[in-house]
Amino acid sequence: MKVKDFMTQGVVTVTRSTPILEAMKIFSEHHYGGLPVVDEEDRILGIVTKKELLMMFIPDYFDLLGDLSYIEDFGLLKAEVLPELNQLLVIDDIMIRKPVTVTEETPLLAAASVMAHHRLNILPVVRDDKVVGIISQMDICRAVYRVEKKK
Numbered sequence: 001m002k003v004k005d006f007m008t009q010g011v012v013t014v015t016r017s018t019p020i021l022e023a024m025k026i027f028s029e030h031h032y033g034g035l036p037v038v039d040e041e042d043r044i045l046g047i048v049t050k051k052e053l054l055m056m057f058i059p060d061y062f063d064l065l066g067d068l069s070y071i072e073d074f075g076l077l078k079a080e081v082l083p084e085l086n087q088l089l090v091i092d093d094i095m096i097r098k099p100v101t102v103t104e105e106t107p108l109l110a111a112a113s114v115m116a117h118h119r120l121n122i123l124p125v126v127r128d129d130k131v132v133g134i135i136s137q138m139d140i141c142r143a144v145y146r147v148e149k150k151k
Contacts, residue, residue, distance in 0.1 A: 003111050004104035006143045007125045007133040013038045016045060016092035023091055024053060033138075034122040036131045037095045043129045046095035049122065056094060101126045102135065112140045 012026050013036045026035060027050055037046040101124045102111045111123060115137060125133040 001108040001143060002104065003102050003106045003108060003125055003135050004133075006108060006139045007104070007135045008032075008139065009133040011036065011131065011134050013042070013131055014048065014091050015039070016090065016095070018091045020053065020056070020089050020091070020094075023048060027053070032122070032134065033136050034124075034134065036099075036124045036134065037091055038131055042131055044099065044101060044124055044126055044131050046097045047099040047122070047124055048091050048095045052094040052096070056089070099124055103127060104132060108135075108140060108143055111135050112137075115140070 011032065012030055014023055014026065016037060016039075018037075023035060026032070034047045034049040036044055037048060039045055100114060100118050100120060102114060104125055104127060106125075115121070115123060122134055122136045124131055125135055
């Protein structure tokens, strides 16, 4: 089994200049775990995951507070901070540079091993440094399930 047999093709990508809110919209509409960041020729530059976006909104001091159950919603964040962040920050500010990638011909087990070793949920799939898809932990779980189901 190869990555090409289970990867998601035609993936929405972002550029380094994509606004943060636009990336959030893409995440909410497509349910990807990560978005490849590409240049004008679709060459991979990085990746941005939901984790990077979420970490922007969680102040460092929250770890010190412990129980946050008393905070009911995003309050000022939604009303004042988010619009400001969208004007000030773009994907280039939070993306992971030089992401770990696989090719279409990578064996699925090898892709799973790379994910486990690097603690990743998603890997960009590239051909000649150009993004052709993504492979996620869920894609690999589906592949394993299909194999077991056939037995």
